[in-house]
Amino acid sequence: MKDYRELSREELLALHRETEAKYEEVKGKGLKLDISRGKPSTEQLDLAEGMLTVISKNEDCYSDAGEDCRNYGNPTGLKEAKELMGAIMGAPADQVIVCGNASLTIMFNTVSRSFTHGVLGSTPWAKLDKVKFLCPVPGYDRHFSVTEYFGVEMINVPMSPEGPDMDLVEKLVAEDDSIKGIWCVPKYSNPQGYTYSDETVRRFAALKPAAKDFRIFWDNAYGIHHLYEEEEKQDKLLNILEECRKAGNPDMVYVFASTSKVSYAGAGISAVASSPANLEEFKRYMGFQTIGYNKVNQLRHVRYFKNLDGVMAHMMKHAAVMRPKFETVERVLEQEIGGTGLGTWTSPRGGYFISFDALPGCAKAIVAKCKEAGLVITGAGSSYPYHRDPQDSNIRIAPSYPTSEELALAMDVFVLSVKLVSIEKLLEEK
Amino acid sequence: MKDYRELSREELLALHRETEAKYEEVKGKGLKLDISRGKPSTEQLDLAEGMLTVISKNEDCYSDAGEDCRNYGNPTGLKEAKELMGAIMGAPADQVIVCGNASLTIMFNTVSRSFTHGVLGSTPWAKLDKVKFLCPVPGYDRHFSVTEYFGVEMINVPMSPEGPDMDLVEKLVAEDDSIKGIWCVPKYSNPQGYTYSDETVRRFAALKPAAKDFRIFWDNAYGIHHLYEEEEKQDKLLNILEECRKAGNPDMVYVFASTSKVSYAGAGISAVASSPANLEEFKRYMGFQTIGYNKVNQLRHVRYFKNLDGVMAHMMKHAAVMRPKFETVERVLEQEIGGTGLGTWTSPRGGYFISFDALPGCAKAIVAKCKEAGLVITGAGSSYPYHRDPQDSNIRIAPSYPTSEELALAMDVFVLSVKLVSIEKLLEEK
Numbered sequence: 036m037k038d039y040r041e042l043s044r045e046e047l048l049a050l051h052r053e054t055e056a057k058y059e060e061v062k063g064k065g066l067k068l069d070i071s072r073g074k075p076s077t078e079q080l081d082l083a084e085g086m087l088t089v090i091s092k093n094e095d096c097y098s099d100a101g102e103d104c105r106n107y108g109n110p111t112g113l114k115e116a117k118e119l120m121g122a123i124m125g126a127p128a129d130q131v132i133v134c135g136n137a138s139l140t141i142m143f144n145t146v147s148r149s150f151t152h153g154v155l156g157s158t159p160w161a162k163l164d165k166v167k168f169l170c171p172v173p174g175y176d177r178h179f180s181v182t183e184y185f186g187v188e189m190i191n192v193p194m195s196p197e198g199p200d201m202d203l204v205e206k207l208v209a210e211d212d213s214i215k216g217i218w219c220v221p222k223y224s225n226p227q228g229y230t231y232s233d234e235t236v237r238r239f240a241a242l243k244p245a246a247k248d249f250r251i252f253w254d255n256a257y258g259i260h261h262l263y264e265e266e267e268k269q270d271k272l273l274n275i276l277e278e279c280r281k282a283g284n285p286d287m288v289y290v291f292a293s294t295s296k297v298s299y300a301g302a303g304i305s306a307v308a309s310s311p312a313n314l315e316e317f318k319r320y321m322g323f324q325t326i327g328y329n330k331v332n333q334l335r336h337v338r339y340f341k342n343l344d345g346v347m348a349h350m351m352k353h354a355a356v357m358r359p360k361f362e363t364v365e366r367v368l369e370q371e372i373g374g375t376g377l378g379t380w381t382s383p384r385g386g387y388f389i390s391f392d393a394l395p396g397c398a399k400a401i402v403a404k405c406k407e408a409g410l411v412i413t414g415a416g417s418s419y420p421y422h423r424d425p426q427d428s429n430i431r432i433a434p435s436y437p438t439s440e441e442l443a444l445a446m447d448v449f450v451l452s453v454k455l456v457s458i459e460k461l462l463e464e465k
Numbered sequence: 466m467k468d469y470r471e472l473s474r475e476e477l478l479a480l481h482r483e484t485e486a487k488y489e490e491v492k493g494k495g496l497k498l499d500i501s502r503g504k505p506s507t508e509q510l511d512l513a514e515g516m517l518t519v520i521s522k523n524e525d526c527y528s529d530a531g532e533d534c535r536n537y538g539n540p541t542g543l544k545e546a547k548e549l550m551g552a553i554m555g556a557p558a559d560q561v562i563v564c565g566n567a568s569l570t571i572m573f574n575t576v577s578r579s580f581t582h583g584v585l586g587s588t589p590w591a592k593l594d595k596v597k598f599l600c601p602v603p604g605y606d607r608h609f610s611v612t613e614y615f616g617v618e619m620i621n622v623p624m625s626p627e628g629p630d631m632d633l634v635e636k637l638v639a640e641d642d643s644i645k646g647i648w649c650v651p652k653y654s655n656p657q658g659y660t661y662s663d664e665t666v667r668r669f670a671a672l673k674p675a676a677k678d679f680r681i682f683w684d685n686a687y688g689i690h691h692l693y694e695e696e697e698k699q700d701k702l703l704n705i706l707e708e709c710r711k712a713g714n715p716d717m718v719y720v721f722a723s724t725s726k727v728s729y730a731g732a733g734i735s736a737v738a739s740s741p742a743n744l745e746e747f748k749r750y751m752g753f754q755t756i757g758y759n760k761v762n763q764l765r766h767v768r769y770f771k772n773l774d775g776v777m778a779h780m781m782k783h784a785a786v787m788r789p790k791f792e793t794v795e796r797v798l799e800q801e802i803g804g805t806g807l808g809t810w811t812s813p814r815g816g817y818f819i820s821f822d823a824l825p826g827c828a829k830a831i832v833a834k835c836k837e838a839g840l841v842i843t844g845a846g847s848s849y850p851y852h853r854d855p856q857d858s859n860i861r862i863a864p865s866y867p868t869s870e871e872l873a874l875a876m877d878v879f880v881l882s883v884k885l886v887s888i889e890k891l892l893e894e895k
Contacts, residue, residue, distance in 0.1 A: 072537065080535040081523045087761075091518045093511045105510040105729040107502065135565045136759045143754040151580050151591060151615065161581060161591040177756070184753040185581065295756070299535040302761035323614040324573040326607070326725070329566045329759060331517075331732035 036374035039457065044465045051458045058408065058451040061444075066409035068445040073225070073387035074436040075300055075353075082352050083298045086339040090331060095338075104330035110321050116304065116333035122343035123259055124292045125274040126308035132317055135328040138293035138305035142252060143181050145289060145307075148320050149215070150185055154248035155286065155316060160185075160215060169207060169217035171199040173390060173418030173429045175225040178218040178254065182420075189420035190214070194224070198231035201238040212245035216252055222272045223257035226418050226431035227390040228383020230270035240278035242287065251275070251288040257386040259350050260296060262358045270384055276308060285310040294336060296353070296387065297346060304328075304336050357387075360434040363442050364389050371450035377457040380432075389432040390418075397456050398427045404452035410445050466804035469887065474895045481888045488838065488881040491874075496839035498875040503655070503817035504866040505730055505783075512782050513728045516769040520761060525768075534760035540751050546734065546763035552773035553689060554722050555704040556738035562747055565758040568723035568735035572682060573611050575719060575737075578750050579645070580615055584678035585716065585746060590615075590645060599637060599647035601629040603820060603848030603859045605655040608648040608684065612850075619850035620644070624654070628661035631668040642675035646682055652702045653687035656848050656861035657820040658813020660700035670708035672717065681705070681718040687816040689780050690726060692788045700814055706738060715740040724766060726783070726817065727776060734758075734766050787817075790864040793872050794819050801880035807887040810862075819862040820848075827886050828857045834882035840875050 039047070090096060096105050098113045111117075112133025121131040134141050150161040160166045167188045170179055174194070182189055190207065192199045198221070208214050219239075221231040231239075239251060253275050261269045279288050286309075294303035307317060340346045365382055368391070372378050380391045393401055398415035405412050413431045416422040432449070434442055469477070520526060526535050528543045541547075542563025551561040564571050580596075583589040590596045597618045600609055604624070612619055620637065622629045628651070638644050649669075651661040661669075669681055683705050691699045709718045716739075724733035737747060770776045795812055798821070802808050810821045823831055828845035835842050843861045846852040862879070864872055 074537050077533060080526075080533065083535075084523045087523075087525070088518055088521045091521075093514045093517075095517070096510075103507060103510065103731070105513075105731050107504050107725075107730045136757065137755045140755045147577055147581060151577060159591070161589070177753075180753050184750075295537075299761060300537045301533070301535050301757055302759045320614075323607075323610050325567045325570045327566065327731055329732045329762060331729060332759060332762065 038374065038376040039461060040376045044462065047458050047462050047465070051455070051462070054451060054454045054458065058455055061448055061451060062408040064409075066444060066448065068409060068437060068441055068448065069411040070433050070437060070442070070445050071411045071413045072436065073433045075296055076356065076436050076438070078356050079353050079435070080299060082349065083339070086298055086335050089338045090335050096331060096334065098330075098334060102330070104334045107326050109330060110325050110327045111318055112306070112328065113330055113333045113337065115337045117306070119337050119340060119342065119346070120292065120304070120306035121308065123346060124255060124290055124306065124308045126276055126290065130276070130311065130314060131306050131308045132314060132321070133304055133306045133328070133333055135305060136301065136303055137295070138254065138256065138291040138307075139177055139181075141305055141307045142178070142254065142291055144320070144324070145252070146181055146185055149248070152320070154250065155312060157248035163213065165213045167211065167214045169199075169204060169214060170420045171217070171219065172420070173226055173424070173431070174218060175220055175254070176413070176417040178252070179420045182218070191420065194227060194229065196229050198229065198235035201235055205238065205242060208242055208244040208246070208249055210245060214244065215246055215248055216250050219251060219253050220256055221253055221275070222255055222270060223260055223383055223386025225256070225386065226388040226429070227381045228386045228388060229381070230272055233273050236273035236275055236278055240275060240282040240284060240287075242284070244287075249287065253288050253290045255290055255292050257296070258292060259347065260353070260387070261350065261385040262354050262361055263384060264351055264354065268384055286312050289313065297349065298336060298339075302332065304333050357435060359439060360442055361389065363439065364432055364434045364446055367443070367446040367450060372453060375454075377453055387433060387435055389434065391430045391432055392428045393430060393453060394457050394460055395426045395428050397460055398424060398430050400456040401430060401452045404456055405448055408448045408452070410448040412449070468804065468806040469891060470806045472891075474892065477888050477892050477895070481885070481892070484881060484884045484888065488885055491878055491881060492838040494839075496874060496878065498839060498867060498871055498878065499841040500863050500867060500872070500875050501841045501843045502866065503726075503863045505726055506786065506866050506868070508786050509783050509865070510729060512779065513769065516728055516765050519768040520765050526761060526764065528760075528764060532760075534764045537756050539760060540755050540757045541748055542736070542758065543760055543763045543767065545767045547736070549767050549770060549772065549776070550722065550734070550736035551738065553776060554685060554720055554736065554738045556706055556720065560706070560741065560744060561736050561738045562744060562751070563734055563736045563758070563763055565735060566731065566733055567725070568684065568686070568721045568737075569607055569611075571735055571737045572608070572684065572721055574750070574754070575682070576611055576615055579678070582750070584680065585742060587678035593643065595643045597641065597644045599629075599634060599644060600850045601647070601649065602850070603656055603854070603861070604648060605650055605684070606843070606847040608682070609850045612648070621850065622647075624657060624659065626659050628659065628665035631665055635668065635672060638672055638674040638676070638679055640675060644674065645676055645678055646680050649681060649683050650686055651683055651705070652685055652700060653690055653813055653816025655686070655816065656818040656859070657811045658816045658818060659811070660702055663703050666703035666705055666708055670705060670712040670714060670717075672714070679717065683718050683720045685720055685722050687726070688722060689777065690783070690817070691780065691815040692784050692791055693814060694781055694784065698814055710740075716742050719743065727779065728766060728769075732762065734763050787865060789869060790872055791819065793869065794862055794864050794876060797873070797876040797880060802883060805884075807883055817863060817865055819864065821860045821862055822858045823860060823883060824887050824890055825856045825858050827890055828854060828860050830886040831860060831882050834886055835878055838878045838882070840878040842879070
């Protein structure tokens with residue numbers, strides 16, 4: 036395909052007429068499509084039907100240790116649930132706490148606790164003039180929303196396929212003791228699908244932050260969410276807990292994960308793994324905050340998945356549903372945008388998203404164009420703190436939720452919108 | 466029975482020898498008994514077996530509105546769950562938010578949010594020099610622990626069978642704008658089993674606090690936890706939400722409840738009901754804190770209990786288990802302590818506790834004596850802020866968890882311990 040940026044005004048005008056006609060045709064269909072959120076599809080949720088009845092009688096409700104999971108007690112979670120989540124997260128069971136449905140809640144509570152009670156004896160952040168977080172961008176909107184809610188100043192750090200710009204991270208945390216944390220989605224990142232390189236992980240573990248209460252919020256949300264069964268097509272991530280320990284920084288990282296995209300997004304279990312000292316702080320907090328999370332649901336997960344092998348076998352069923360959807364997105368982008376110079380995109384081997392970078396200044400208009408034709412996409416700018424994409428370029432594509440047919444239609448709308456808006460932009464500049 | 470306080474030294478010594486012999490005999494049995502926590506018994510938990518399988522197939526997982534409860538969305542809870550919890554709490558569904566397993570967590574989060582973000586625009590409590598809460602005593606230890614964790618200064622307010630001393634409450638909140646809240650268990654209170662009188666509720670609703678951000682934390686944990694089926698034997702509580710609205714103070718109260726002692730203590734659902742303005746604040750916070758609580762579990766509760774009638778019918782099954790246990794405690798106390806002057810106790814018609822007041826200065830020693838003979842009781846002082854019972858007199862008896870046989874044994878140990886410690890105290894004073 037010819038690079039649109041090299042076309043004459045007349046050629047662009049002709050393409051615009053042609054594209055607009057196609058767009059109006061699609062728009063006339065009155066579509067209602069949504070590729071905005073990383074939600075599992077019905078087909079994926081249906082995979083775990085057996086979990087609904089794996090605990091079905093009174094006598095099923097007891098843990099291996101004989102605890103009645105229906106009753107009070109054990110606010111940090113069942114031992115066998117810690118083992119299961121620990122296996123997923125690369126942590127020994129005694130360095131894991133298992134909680135309720137949403138790992139986002141654990142992250143939020145961790146920030147909240149740091150504000151009211153500090154971190155391992157540090158000054159509560161609420162008493163500081165300024166608290167800052169580093170935010171690799173583009174990144175996960177709900178991370179940034181948490182820190183925004185607490186009035187944290189967020190500093191953008193550019194992402195590359197290797198992970199965040201570590202030169203910048205090292206420099207900033209070393210010189211500014213008001214920087215208290217960094218948000219990371221280290222594997223199959225949201226929205227790019229990048230996995231941090233071994234060197235990136237080691238440099239994280241070896242950080243020398245000026246703030247003793249600096250913490251890495253390592254949200255390994257997609258740690259086992261491969262698209263391919265073949266091991267050589269699966270990304271590998273170094274174990275940050277081990278690397279931090281080896282580097283003499285055992286307390287510097289919190290690792291989060293959940294089964295939101297393993298079992299149920301609306302009825303899963305979540306967990307945090309960290310150093311013994313950090314976990315003591317979590318436990319103390321939870322001792323006041325709760326009489327315990329839903330232990331029957333923890334037991335459901337353990338009984339249904341049994342162990343890491345069971346989980347991984349289940350993830351391959353997810354992969355079989357997800358893979359063709361990712362391939363559809365990439366095929367349409369390659370066919371319709373490839374070579375036009377109108378955009379670049381990532382090709383993840385796992386996770387839930389594809390990141391698309393349009394010509395600067397076009398993202399908002401593209402999302403609006405899509406909406407006009409009945410396709411909802413995550414708001415442009417959402418993947419940046421304060422929803423401000425300085426380039427107005429990044430768009431997150433979430434292919435999981437629609438059916439394959441809907442997704443193909445959605446991608447038609449998307450590429451037509453990209454072309455239309457981009458051509459108009461190029462015409463403006465002529 | 467003769468009043469021990471009127472006995473001669475010789476008579477007391479004789480009684481002491483006799484009691485000690487019995488105590489040593491019981492102690493020799495090597496018992497392991499626990500009446501320390503308000504935990505439902507296995508028999509009670511077994512009542513809800515049908516809830517485990519009421520959602521058993523993929524197609525069962527949809528709400529009335531057609532939401533897939535297994536997926537993301539709807540952080541404030543299913544409409545039908547709001548209706549069910551609203552019916553239990555005396556609130557319209559649109560004034561209810563349904564959350565996870567523990568209502569304690571909603572209360573904790575509410576205090577935490579007030580510290581970091583204030584209350585409807587007020588100064589965040591973390592920025593104030595002093596924050597105080599009123600604590601009706603004796604009361605629920607875990608309430609007091611929450612405010613202690615946040616460094617709140619707690620002020621004792623005496624309880625009577627009508628509720629807290631409202632003269633004192635009215636005076637204190639009117640004159641001190643650092644008083645930001647009061648902890649209430651208004652029905653079948655923990656630990657007395659008292660229910661606030663209509664006048665008490667109306668005086669609460671009509672409070673004129675100096676602090677605009679003063680809130681009543683109305684933990685209606687035992688609102689439907691009657692011991693008797695006959696309506697005339699059930700306590701009634703005025704609806705605080707309605708009374709506050711009528712009094713022009715709609716925002717002054719948060720009402721909390723859960724199904725911990727309806728379905729499962731370790732896998733229930735919880736809820737908060739309040740004014741529209743307050744709920745907006747909860748919703749905004751939750752919008753950052755969670756992607757949603759376990760909606761499949763909410764649906765389980767709705768499908769299993771169906772409506773308030775279903776819940777009340779189920780509560781009568783609980784009552785049939787609980788009633789004989791309360792009657793055992795009261796019978797033993799009446800037989801063994803009645804007329805001795807060694808203690809007084811409450812006779813609740815619902816809830817989970819009986820409150821026992823020993824001779825001043827005896828509670829700690831009685832609990833220790835019980836422990837020595839293998840009976841665990843809630844630590845003396847637990848029902849007071851900072852675990853300080855100024856009289857060292859109050860002991861909370863929780864009869865629900867042990868079997869009837871265990872409970873009878875436990876009460877033997879208890880009354881022997883009361884007698885032994887009390888006689889020793891009386892002898893000291895002779």
